[in-house]
Amino acid sequence: MQDTTPDVIDGVALARLYGEPLFNLPQDLYIPPEALEVFLETFEGPLDLLLYLIRKQNFNVLDIPMAELTQQYLSYVDQIRTRNLELAAEYLLMAAMLIEIKSRMLLPVVRNDPDPEPEDPRAELVRRLLEYERIKIASRKLDELPQLGRDFHIAQALAQLDAEERLPEVGALDLRDAWVGILKRAKLNAHHHISREELSVRDHMSQILRRLQGTRFLEFTELFMERVRAGAGPAVIVVHFIAMLELARESLLEITQAEPYAPIYVRLAYTSSQPALE
Incomplete structure (x- = not known):
């Protein structure tokens, strides 16, 4: 065999x-x-x-x-x-x-088998x-894949290290940066004196009505540029604008524009026989 x-x-x-x-x-x-x-x-x-x-x-x-x-x-x-x-x-x-x-x-092979094959x-x-x-x-x-314990092992090491704290050394640049930081913090303690300015919306409404007396139309920017040229500050301009809106709300002032992006005009909405606000 x-x-x-x-x-x-x-x-x-x-x-x-x-x-x-x-x-x-x-x-x-x-x-x-x-x-x-x-x-x-x-x-x-x-x-x-x-x-x-x-x-x-x-x-x-x-x-x-x-x-x-x-x-x-x-x-x-x-x-x-x-x-x-x-x-x-x-x-x-x-x-x-x-x-x-x-x-x-x-x-x-049996030929009468219904299955041909x-x-x-x-x-x-x-x-x-x-x-x-x-x-x-x-x-x-x-x-064939690498297997733990057969083809490779996990390396382990125990290290005993004695750590000693070391203080950083201070140089001239460190002192300069610390001094700059103190100055920045000192500037935050500056005092600001705020003065209160007495502004009256009612008074500015009267000024606008007097300005528009005898004027058919006045351009919107011109109404405020007069105050700017006179040296008025932002607070005065804001109050003047609020006075104009208050007059428009009371239907004493009309704000018109001929077409989109065209100049805006203001005019009085009452007849010349109506007195101005005092």
Whole structure:
């Protein structure tokens, strides 16, 4: 019987010689039979063994030669039966499945079958093999990723440092910046004397009415520019404007404009017989 056991299977030792792993069969070294133990259970299961046999001989997984594959598989099962009967039981179940598939392929095709294309007896086996291969490739890629404790370790170091407080050195520039800060804070304490100016809206209303007496129209800006040219401050101008709005509210003054963006004019809304406010 031909020995189809591979020398090296996925980087796993083929045997151990007095506890040491053996990856290749020695060529010029005599090994006592009791010192050499062959690991026939290096495969992870029946599917793993079938996939190995198919890939090693470059079989097309979609068109598996069942006769040759079954013969090689049974040769391996015969070897492990003598060593580990419990392990062989799982492989014997797959062997029965292979023999069944091989027998079904030898049966003639029934022509009166309504299905024009009968199902290939190998279809279920092919599906399981392809699915197992995808899972095996994915697990190998995951195993190649760096793992803590296997490929690298987390470095830890304990440092005992004695810290001594060091006071900063004060220079001329530090003194200058501190002095500038004190001056800025001192300026915030400056006192401002606010004088109160007595302004009367009623008085400015009378001034506007007197200004418009005898004038048909007066431009809006001119009504205030007279005060500006006289040296009036913002407070006087504001009160003057409020007085004009109060006259317009009491319908004593009209504010008109000929068209959009045209100059604004003011005029009296009452007749010349009406007296001005005092």
